[in-house]
Amino acid sequence: MALWRVRATVDDRPGYLSVLTASLALRSVNILAVQVHTTEEGAVDDFLVDAPDALTESDLMAAVAKGRGRDAFVARAEAQGLADQPTRSLALAGRLVHEPDLLGESLVALLDATDVRWRPASASDVAGFHGGRMTLIDPAGGCLEVLRALPAFTPAEFARAQALVEVAASVHRLHREQVSLLLPDGTELVLRPAVADDLAAVREMHDECSPATLRRRYPGGVPGEARLRRLLEPARGITLLAVAPGGSVTAMATLSVEGDLGEVTLLVEDGWQRRGLGTALLRRLHGHAARTGLAAVVAHTAGDDVAMLRTLRRLGAETFERDGALVSATLPVADRAPAT
Known part of the structure; x- marks a missing residue:
C-alpha cells in the first residue's frame, strides 16, 4: 500500500x-x-x-x-501527513511562540508550499491569494509570498495562514513592548505585557503584599483566580508587569478601556515601593493610551495614598475629585494618535 x-x-x-x-x-x-x-x-x-x-x-x-x-x-x-490538520496547526503555532522568526518555514509546513519569499512592503500590498500564490503581511516588516505549483490555495488555507501570521505578530508585539528598567540603586527589571501564563507568579506577588497595600489596590476585596486571570489580559486594554532578575513579579499595572477613556490601576509589592517602579509602569500605560487614541486616563486611589497622588501629579494629572476616602485623578492624553 x-x-x-x-x-x-x-x-x-x-x-x-x-x-x-x-x-x-x-x-x-x-x-x-x-x-x-x-x-x-x-x-x-x-x-x-x-x-x-x-x-x-x-x-x-x-x-x-x-x-x-x-x-x-x-x-x-x-x-x-497522517497528523490531522488541527494538530499540525497547533504544533506550528506553538513553535512560533518560541521562535517567531520561523514564520516562513512554518508556512511551508502548514501549506505544503514549495517556497516562501520575502520582499519589502509597498503601499499597494494586500493580503490575499490567487491560484498557487499567497501574499501575507510579515509582522516583522515586509511581505511574504507563499508559492505552490499545485493545487491552488483555498480560502480555508488562507485563513489558517493568516491565523499563523497573527500568532507570530502577537509574539513580535510582546518582544517589542518588553523593555529593561534600571532603578536608581542599580537593580535591572524587565517591564513587559502580561500573558495568561503569568497567573501563578502574579498570585505569588499578591501573597507577598501587605494587607494595607492590597486594601488600597482592591477596596472591594482581593480578586479570586478567575478575576485575576481576566486582569492579566483585559479585553480592550493591557496589563504590564515588572519582573525581577529571578523571574518574580514585583508590580503590575493595568489599563482598562471603555469607549475613549481608560482607567489605570497599580499594585507594587511592599519591598519595591518608592523606587520609581510605579511611575515607570504608569508612564508606559499613559503612552499606550496615546498610541491607541484614548482621550484621557483616570486613576482612582485612596486619599491618604500620598505616594500615588504624587506620582499622578508628576505624570500630568490635572483634575482631582474626592468622593469620601477615594480620589479620582484625570490624566489628559493631549497628543494622542488616531485610533486604529
Missing part, C-alpha cells in the same frame, strides 16, 4: 462527496483523512489515502473523474 494526497472539486450538493468516496473505494483506496474546503466553484475535498501499490497516478485521476470530481490533483504523500 502507498500514501497519496488526492484533491478534487465536486458540486456542493448532498451526496456528491459520497459518490467520490465510493469511486475511490471501488479501487480499494482507503481514506485516512479528509478535509472539505468551501469555495465559489464548489466543495474542494482534500484526501489522504492509502492505495494499493499497483495503482498509479493515472488510475487515481480516473477514479476521481468517475466519482464526478474535477480539477483533480494527485501526488505521493509522506507519513507526516
